[in-house]
Amino acid sequence: LSSLDASSNAASNRDESPLEEDPQQDYSREDFPWSQKLRELAKKHFSISRFRNLQLLIMNAAKEGKRDIFVIMPTGGGKSLCYQLPALLDPGVTLVISPLVSLIRDQVYHLQEAGVGVGMIVGATSKEDANHVMDSMVGPAKAKKRAGASAESEENPIKLVYVTPEKIAKSKRFLSKLEQVYTAGRLSRIVIDECHCCSQLGHDFRYDYETPPLSLQFRPDYKTIFPNTPIIALTATCPPLVLQNVISILNLKSPHDPRNGTLVFTSPLHRPNLIYRVLPKPSSAPVLIQKIATWISRYYPAKSGIVYCLSKKDTQSVADGIAKESKGVIKSGVYHADLPEDQKERIHKLWRENRLHVIVATIAFGLGINHPDVRFVIHHSMSKSVEGYYQESGRAGRDGLLAECVLFFRDQDVHGMLNYAQDITTCRKILFERYFSKDGISQYTAPESAMNPVSLAQTCGRCDNCTRYDDGKTEAVVEDITVQALTLCRLLVALKEGEERVTMLKLIHYWKGLGQKKAPVEVLIRSGEVEVPVSKRFGVDELERIINYLILESYLEEDFHFTAYTTIAYITPGPKAKRFTNKRKEDIKQGDSSIKIQLPFLRIKEGGAKRDPITRPAKRRMSKDKADDAESATKKGKR
Ligand code: ADP
Ligand code: MG
Numbered sequence: 343l344s345s346l347d348a349s350s351n352a353a354s355n356r357d358e359s360p361l362e363e364d365p366q367q368d369y370s371r372e373d374f375p376w377s378q379k380l381r382e383l384a385k386k387h388f389s390i391s392r393f394r395n396l397q398l399l400i401m402n403a404a405k406e407g408k409r410d411i412f413v414i415m416p417t418g419g420g421k422s423l424c425y426q427l428p429a430l431l432d433p434g435v436t437l438v439i440s441p442l443v444s445l446i447r448d449q450v451y452h453l454q455e456a457g458v459g460v461g462m463i464v465g466a467t468s469k470e471d472a473n474h475v476m477d478s479m480v481g482p483a484k485a486k487k488r489a490g491a492s493a494e495s496e497e498n499p500i501k502l503v504y505v506t507p508e509k510i511a512k513s514k515r516f517l518s519k520l521e522q523v524y525t526a527g528r529l530s531r532i533v534i535d536e537c538h539c540c541s542q543l544g545h546d547f548r549y550d551y552e553t554p555p556l557s558l559q560f561r562p563d564y565k566t567i568f569p570n571t572p573i574i575a576l577t578a579t580c581p582p583l584v585l586q587n588v589i590s591i592l593n594l595k596s597p598h599d600p601r602n603g604t605l606v607f608t609s610p611l612h613r614p615n616l617i618y619r620v621l622p623k624p625s626s627a628p629v630l631i632q633k634i635a636t637w638i639s640r641y642y643p644a645k646s647g648i649v650y651c652l653s654k655k656d657t658q659s660v661a662d663g664i665a666k667e668s669k670g671v672i673k674s675g676v677y678h679a680d681l682p683e684d685q686k687e688r689i690h691k692l693w694r695e696n697r698l699h700v701i702v703a704t705i706a707f708g709l710g711i712n713h714p715d716v717r718f719v720i721h722h723s724m725s726k727s728v729e730g731y732y733q734e735s736g737r738a739g740r741d742g743l744l745a746e747c748v749l750f751f752r753d754q755d756v757h758g759m760l761n762y763a764q765d766i767t768t769c770r771k772i773l774f775e776r777y778f779s780k781d782g783i784s785q786y787t788a789p790e791s792a793m794n795p796v797s798l799a800q801t802c803g804r805c806d807n808c809t810r811y812d813d814g815k816t817e818a819v820v821e822d823i824t825v826q827a828l829t830l831c832r833l834l835v836a837l838k839e840g841e842e843r844v845t846m847l848k849l850i851h852y853w854k855g856l857g858q859k860k861a862p863v864e865v866l867i868r869s870g871e872v873e874v875p876v877s878k879r880f881g882v883d884e885l886e887r888i889i890n891y892l893i894l895e896s897y898l899e900e901d902f903h904f905t906a907y908t909t910i911a912y913i914t915p916g917p918k919a920k921r922f923t924n925k926r927k928e929d930i931k932q933g934d935s936s937i938k939i940q941l942p943f944l945r946i947k948e949g950g951a952k953r954d955p956i957t958r959p960a961k962r963r964m965s966k967d968k969a970d971d972a973e974s975a976t977k978k979g980k981r
């Protein structure tokens with residue numbers, strides 16, 4: 343999602359065809375024929391006088407209506423407005439396809455409150471109501487006035503119609519009505535909300551577990567049936583593969599086509615008001631819970647927050663722990679998929695009203711969470727993927743004020759996020775940027791979205807890795823671990839030959855020279871070819887870290903064994919181990935530079951006292967002004 347790349351792409355495109363007029367509109371302009379009306383309607387219906395980041399550009403592009411549009415914006419970012427306001431400006435009707443009935447109800451309710459003419463057709467809609475909505479789509483004159491069905495009237499006709507994908511797929515009548523609407527020139531645009539659901543891939547990368555599986559897959563080919571109706575597809579963070587897949591499933595034009603290709607708008611990945619931290623996760627569950635409770639009590643005693651856990655069982659014990667630790671001051675509630683619907687709704691409502699401070703949840707607490715002043719999101723356990731983590735942690739600070747995202751991490755946790763959590767030196771913002779740009783999403787990013795002025799090389803200045811050394815006592819020391827890597831590879835080869843399988847713990851045991859009874863290892867040790875016991879300069883945590891690093895780098899490998907109760911990971915030599923086992927330790931020690939493995943470690947400078955990792959460095963404040971500046975700088979950045 344690197345917008346920096348996007349802007350340079352745009353620049354080079356221009357260089358290649360200097361004679362051609364730039365086909366890309368400047369969608370940030372405010373002098374379109376509709377500009378003034380757009381502002382008026384925003385104010386009148388939604389009391390909005392300031393558009394967020396990409397909203398104005400998307401709305402202008404939508405109003406222009408020349409191209410299909412793909413919007414990637416985090417949940418709560420304000421995607422709905424991007425099609426709702428253009429819908430109000432158009433003479434016809436906007437069809438919105440959304441996979442979740444509860445989301446549809448929510449939207450319809452809000453639009454009715456805002457005095458917007460809106461209809462919906464879902465499974466539970468009565469035949470009369472459905473007929474009424476369909477008739478009013480074909481032409482407002484035909485629609486008979488019905489009290490209560492919607493907020494529309496003759497002066498306020500239906501402008502948006504929400505349907506589920508199933509409705510379209512199953513109802514021939516609805517589809518033929520749509521064709522009538524289209525022929526009458528009244529189908530302004532088709533909106534496909536949560537469009538990642540179109541893609542099977544979207545489900546593999548699924549963040550929102552409440553999204554019904556594959557529902558959008560049952561759909562007609564809108565582009566073929568309604569060739570002149572533009573499509574707007576919307577989703578939250580969407581990995582490049584899913585994006586490509588959805589574009590092809592919906593039959594949208596390639597974003598590479600400069601004349602009329604799909605415009606892809608991606609909001610800046612980095613949110614300057616979020617402070618990311620990774621804290622060491624104590625191995626004892628009660629100690630961890632106590633740490634979480636202490637952290638909340640210390641920093642955010644009566645503020646809204648979310649604690650994400652992996653299992654339902656954990657949610658309960660964490661909630662109990664918080665109550666106990668805070669002596670009942672911090673009110674928390676649990677939320678997971680197995681709760682009855684009304685219970686879920688009740689908890690969510692209490693939390694929104696700040697009668698519950700903390701929701702302790704599994705990732706079932708996801709879709710539709712849109713609470714602006716969430717001050718912290720704590721991960722008791724690691725997310726399944728970086729996408730998931732970005733999405734879940736991103737529910738913090740929607741109001742633009744400072745918020746914290748804390749991940750409790752232990753090396754043994756899960757593997758997808760090892761790189762993120764293990765990195766103790768690189769700014770977390772940069773880690774996210776690297777991750778999300780690695781599959782080349784930038785090629786799909788339209789120049790319009792080159793909104794992020796913060797360059798890839800710039801650090802955020804606030805995450806744990808940026809502030810780790812602020813106390814002047816901690817330093818990162820890069821250590822050469824080539825000899826350690828050699829030892830591990832040799833040990834593992836020898837153990838493998840001796841047909842002994844080792845877990846992480848056992849391996850460290852051997853490495854520290856404890857209980858080496860096994861013949862192959864003993865021979866190795868006696869020959870001096872391995873460094874056992876390992877030198878004292880590494881603690882057990884650090885030994886684990888070294889092993890994990892070597893796994894990530896393919897020097898070592900994990901071999902998983904599944905039993906009914908647990909999964910055991912044995913460590914074995916990896917594909918790159920060969921490079922080592924035939925090197926001599928002496929050569930390496932004398933600086934054979936063909937292989938050199940280095941890893942930074944945190945060290946306390948002489949005379950410095952060790953800081954409790956849960957204690958944050960001296961507070962750096964970002965005032966609301968600064969947050970505003972960051973936002974307006976973001977706006978300026980596109981020029
Ligand atoms: P999503 O991107 O998840 O679909 P929504 O469109 O539901 O997000 O918007 C989330 C919230 O943000 C809504 O309450 C909406 O009213 C609010 N919102 C959207 N745009 C603006 C804006 N420009 N200024 C203030 N609030 C806004
Ligand atoms: Mg939405």
Ligand code: ZN
Nearest residue numbers: 769802805808
């Ligand atoms: Zn940083």
